[in-house]
Amino acid sequence: MVSENPTLNRLVASMGLSPTMAGAAAIACHPDPVDLSIGEPEGPPPLCVREAAAAAALEGRTRYGPVAGLPELRDQVAQDLSHRDGVAYTQENVIITSGGKAAILDALRCVLNPGDEVLIFAPYWPSFRDQVVLAGGVPVIVPFGEDYLPTLANLEGSFGALTKAVILNQPSNPTGCVWDATRIQVLAQLVQRYCAWIIVDQVYGTLTLERPETPFLRQVPELQDRCIVVESFSKRFAMTGYRLGAAAGPLPLIGAMVSLASNSVTHPSMVSQHAGIAALGMDGKWEQAMVTSLRKRRDRMMGELDGLSGLRLHPPKGALYLFPNITDWLVDHGVANDIEFVRRLREESGVKVLPGSVFGAKGHFRISYAGPETEVWEGLRRLRVFLKSRSVCAMAKIGIER
Numbered sequence: 529m530v531s532e533n534p535t536l537n538r539l540v541a542s543m544g545l546s547p548t549m550a551g552a553a554a555i556a557c558h559p560d561p562v563d564l565s566i567g568e569p570e571g572p573p574p575l576c577v578r579e580a581a582a583a584a585a586l587e588g589r590t591r592y593g594p595v596a597g598l599p600e601l602r603d604q605v606a607q608d609l610s611h612r613d614g615v616a617y618t619q620e621n622v623i624i625t626s627g628g629k630a631a632i633l634d635a636l637r638c639v640l641n642p643g644d645e646v647l648i649f650a651p652y653w654p655s656f657r658d659q660v661v662l663a664g665g666v667p668v669i670v671p672f673g674e675d676y677l678p679t680l681a682n683l684e685g686s687f688g689a690l691t692k693a694v695i696l697n698q699p700s701n702p703t704g705c706v707w708d709a710t711r712i713q714v715l716a717q718l719v720q721r722y723c724a725w726i727i728v729d730q731v732y733g734t735l736t737l738e739r740p741e742t743p744f745l746r747q748v749p750e751l752q753d754r755c756i757v758v759e760s761f762s763k764r765f766a767m768t769g770y771r772l773g774a775a776a777g778p779l780p781l782i783g784a785m786v787s788l789a790s791n792s793v794t795h796p797s798m799v800s801q802h803a804g805i806a807a808l809g810m811d812g813k814w815e816q817a818m819v820t821s822l823r824k825r826r827d828r829m830m831g832e833l834d835g836l837s838g839l840r841l842h843p844p845k846g847a848l849y850l851f852p853n854i855t856d857w858l859v860d861h862g863v864a865n866d867i868e869f870v871r872r873l874r875e876e877s878g879v880k881v882l883p884g885s886v887f888g889a890k891g892h893f894r895i896s897y898a899g900p901e902t903e904v905w906e907g908l909r910r911l912r913v914f915l916k917s918r919s920v921c922a923m924a925k926i927g928i929e930r
């Protein structure tokens with residue numbers, strides 16, 4: 529007789545739901561919740577994208593296709609990246625993936641052997657850490673300095689004999705930071721010295737709000753042969769649910785990723801790939817309008833939060849988020865930590881944001897300015913009230929008149 533239940537894979541079982549997904553799924557005990565936890569642009573994708581998806585579905589262009597993706601789409605991605613990153617890519621350097629997330633995981637699975645170390649810079653997107661573990665590697669978290677980037681000493685000290693890869697994400701989720709030229713040069717030298725791969729996640733690259741965009745390879749083109757550039761249609765074209773992304777890199781690596789995909793997802797949905805062709809075929813005006821709108825939102829949110837007692841702000845250069853430091857506010861108000869802050873904000877004001885701890889930065893929270901505008905401003909209004917009224921409560925508690 530069998531007495532025990534079958535067990536799960538250890539790595540997956542230790543992991544749980546991605547913190548960003550779990551945060552969005554958390555139920556607010558509030559009659560009118562407002563979700564500012566998700567990094568998802570407002571509204572549907574451009575009309576031509578939706579029309580292309582509908583046409584592909586209606587016309588039955590939905591049979592199995594090439595594992596690496598439709599040649600036309602690969603070619604468009606290669607041209608787009610060659611133009612933006614200033615290096616030469618052809619379609620052979622590109623694989624189309626089911627979102628940027630899958631591109632990063634597959635790249636890690638193709639380069640890591642068990643026990644290999646991968647450097648991740650805090651504050652980081654939490655899936656980086658979990659994906660490294662899933663791929664059999666060991667995440668090494670590099671701490672951040674005052675400007676939310678690693679100090680040169682920390683950068684240098686993190687590399688070692690086991691370093692196999694580095695993940696660089698800029699503009700960063702959650703801080704919106706972009707690395708300066710000095711740090712990029714030092715990083716590039718270290719990556720070469722330690723013979724490591726570098727995965728450059730530029731899913732927010734076109735959402736750089738302080739133009740121009742300065743992609744990694746444009747600054748250090750000599751690293752092209754050890755660099756895997758990850759792209760996504762999710763944020764750039766508001767195509768989150770289409771699950772479409774891409775990776776570009778040297779031929780042996782892309783070949784390995786194609787073999788892997790041929791034994792797993794095969795390729796992303798054909799409907800999405802046809803939609804992707806329409807997206808990259810646009811003239812850029814739709815994207816410009818999105819960047820203009822995001823810049824206005826960032827500036828307004830910064831303006832309305834600036835000067836609030838206990839909050840420290842670092843202006844993001846891109847992406848969709850603010851990442852305020854609330855360490856002083858927590859102390860002033862006797863709130864234990866950022867997780868407790870997020871819970872109370874959700875339950876008392878119905879506003880969902882994410883705690884900094886899940887990004888490797890305690891005492892912070894991430895708030896998105898990308899969602900439906902009415903919700904963003906309503907959420908911001910409630911957040912301000914929460915921050916201020918709790919100040920009044922705290923003062924009242926210790927008997928101080930304001």
Ligand SMILES: Cc1ncc(COP(=O)(O)O)c(C=O)c1O
Nearest residue numbers: 627628629653701731760762773
């Ligand atoms: C830094 C970063 N990389 C990659 C992704 C993956 O995006 P997708 O899989 O939707 O392309 C996200 C999504 O939030 C992200 O924030």
